[in-house]
Amino acid sequence: MKVNIVSRSGREFIKGGLELNDSATVADLQEAIHKRTKKFYPSRQRLTLPVQPGSKERPVVLHYKKSLKEYSDGNQNTLTVVFKDLGPQVSYRTLFFFEYLGPLLLYPVFYYFPVYQFFGYKGERVIHPVQTYALYYWCFHYFKRIMETFFVHRFSHATSPLSNVFRNCAYYWTFGSYIAYYVNHPLYTPVSDLQMKIGFGFGIVCQLANFYCHIILKNLRSADGSGGYQIPHGFLFNIVTCANYTTEIYQWLGFNIATQTVAGYVFLVVATSIMTNWALAKHRRLRKLFDGKDGRPKYPRRWVILPPFL
Ligand SMILES: NC(=O)c1ccc[n+]([C@@H]2O[C@H](COP(=O)([O-])OP(=O)(O)OC[C@H]3O[C@@H](n4cnc5c(N)ncnc54)[C@H](OP(=O)(O)O)[C@@H]3O)[C@@H](O)[C@H]2O)c1
Numbered sequence: 001m002k003v004n005i006v007s008r009s010g011r012e013f014i015k016g017g018l019e020l021n022d023s024a025t026v027a028d029l030q031e032a033i034h035k036r037t038k039k040f041y042p043s044r045q046r047l048t049l050p051v052q053p054g055s056k057e058r059p060v061v062l063h064y065k066k067s068l069k070e071y072s073d074g075n076q077n078t079l080t081v082v083f084k085d086l087g088p089q090v091s092y093r094t095l096f097f098f099e100y101l102g103p104l105l106l107y108p109v110f111y112y113f114p115v116y117q118f119f120g121y122k123g124e125r126v127i128h129p130v131q132t133y134a135l136y137y138w139c140f141h142y143f144k145r146i147m148e149t150f151f152v153h154r155f156s157h158a159t160s161p162l163s164n165v166f167r168n169c170a171y172y173w174t175f176g177s178y179i180a181y182y183v184n185h186p187l188y189t190p191v192s193d194l195q196m197k198i199g200f201g202f203g204i205v206c207q208l209a210n211f212y213c214h215i216i217l218k219n220l221r222s223a224d225g226s227g228g229y230q231i232p233h234g235f236l237f238n239i240v241t242c243a244n245y246t247t248e249i250y251q252w253l254g255f256n257i258a259t260q261t262v263a264g265y266v267f268l269v270v271a272t273s274i275m276t277n278w279a280l281a282k283h284r285r286l287r288k289l290f291d292g293k294d295g296r297p298k299y300p301r302r303w304v305i306l307p308p309f310l
Contacts, residue, residue: 001068003029004080006050013083020068027064033083043159046084089159096149099168103176104142110180111135121186128190133200134183134259141207141251152214154221156228175267182261196258203254209236210247217244229289231299240303241286242279249275249307272307279305 001024004017018032030042048059049071062071062081072079109115111132116125182188190196216234221227236243249272256264283304292298304310 001072002078003068004078005033005083006080008082008084022069024068025064026062026066026068026071029062029068029081030064040083040085041089043089044086046086048082048084050080050082086161088162090162090165091159092153092155092157093149095160095165095168096153097146098165099172100142100145100149102169102173103180104139104146106173106176107138107142107180108135110177110184116186123186125186128188130190130196130258131184131188133196134255137200137203137255137258138180141255144207144211148211148214152211152218154218154223154225154227156221156225158225175263175270179261179263179267182263183259188261191258191260195260199254199256199258201254203251203258206247206251206254210244210251213237213244213247229286231286231290231297238302240306241283242275242305245275245279246306249305276305276308276310280310 001020001022002017003020005013007013014033014036018029018036020028020032026047027042029047030045033045034041042064047062049062051057051059059082060071068079071081111127114125191199212235216232216237220230220232232241232243236246240246249268252264252268252271256268283302287299290297290299
């Protein structure tokens, strides 16, 4: 089979195209492109079918597991595909590891080291119990996330653009330092003992619930990440699509009840708005996939995320 590879502007991307055998898959084509170009390894490539000029339709993205014949539309001998460079890629595990490593390492710096001297505070620093518990709580949270990244989550996408590492690290590392600065500050005023216990107690319950939600999501896919998207059932998923985000938000609320800083609440608001947007997209995708037509199950009526009660 002859495969013509063109760029999005329609220019020939690989001179003379590529010749592959009739049983070749999209993955074989990606390997062949890599062999010819050296720079563009398979996860950097986005291959689509051409669309008519001026058409508003979204192009069909070629799935690496499928055979090229499935896309050749009756014409078995030639196929034209559009190549797009997705830029340098990193695995999802690498992305998550680096974004969570920052807060895990930076937070203790504010607790253990005399950083406030550099900000002009020369006096003795008295550490309140809530600051010590906050350190444990924070480190447990990010350690849990790293462990889940390596041992629980079954990602559907192998890689993410390298630029996301910088963007996500900027978000997590900056917020981590911002909150750590205020919670460990020498002029920090602790909340009452009861409020601290309620906050941390509630937060820990939510972190455990969040872990359980991730186990439920993990069991929707096989170990190699295949299985696509399924309807999650059980526990809080019976009432809310993104039970994982819901419990994540509440565990930050617990942390903030116990520590009570403006920085912490700012992070809570930003994180809630990010997760709300993602939850709306996930809810829409599940409703579209499970529309009750052609034998597919119908997605049950559920909240999207709580709060903000959508
Ligand atoms: N504080 C913050 O700002 C913030 C923001 C976002 C997330 N988080 C935390 O980080 C965790 C991970 O977040 P995330 O957004 O990367 O992932 P996620 O949506 O929580 O999903 C975790 C894993 O489950 C899979 N999954 C989700 N829904 C599924 C379904 N219906 N069927 C089969 N598999 C499904 C995902 O697959 P895919 O690989 O296909 O997605 C992913 O591998 C969250 O749960 C939350 O605790 C925090």
